[in-house]
Amino acid sequence: MHTSGGGPFGKGICMKNLNEIADAVHALAWEKGWHSNDESEDAFVERACNNLHDEVSELHEAWRNNQLHEFCDKAGQMVEHGLPALTCIEEEFADIIIRVLDNCRKLDVDILKAVIAKHEFNKLRAMRHGGKRS
Numbered sequence: 178m179h180t181s182g183g184g185p186f187g188k189g190i191c192m193k194n195l196n197e198i199a200d201a202v203h204a205l206a207w208e209k210g211w212h213s214n215d216e217s218e219d220a221f222v223e224r225a226c227n228n229l230h231d232e233v234s235e236l237h238e239a240w241r242n243n244q245l246h247e248f249c250d251k252a253g254q255m256v257e258h259g260l261p262a263l264t265c266i267e268e269e270f271a272d273i274i275i276r277v278l279d280n281c282r283k284l285d286v287d288i289l290k291a292v293i294a295k296h297e298f299n300k301l302r303a304m305r306h307g308g309k310r311s
């Protein structure tokens with residue numbers, strides 16, 4: 178069993194499930210002022226989609242600049258706080274997942290159930306999901 182030495186999800190925790198991580202991420206997003214009770218669901222979904230696009234674009238930009246495996250611009254600060262220094266690819270994939278999990282919790286999506294169900298369904302699908310190119 179792999180256990181962490183601590184960190185944002187708790188000392189000695191081996192593997193939290195996605196919904197537990199979503200809870201922690203969402204609580205921090207509220208604490209940091211990224212949510213408010215007076216934002217409509219429509220406005221939130223539009224903002225969430227834009228933010229996800231932004232994170233995907235940041236990943237793409239790192240690829241364009243041939244910097245995927247270079248340390249990200251926050252790596253030095255991370256090390257100062259005792260965290261591992263992340264590369265650009267690690268940071269941007271983490272940002273994408275964090276935003277997805279925060280959005281799921283905000284919109285009451287059981288992402289653990291959804292990921293498991295979709296993964297199991299994908300096992301049943303044809304090769305390349307019926308001949309798709311990508």
Ligand SMILES: [Mg+2]
Binds near residue numbers: 232268
């Ligand atoms: Mg980012």
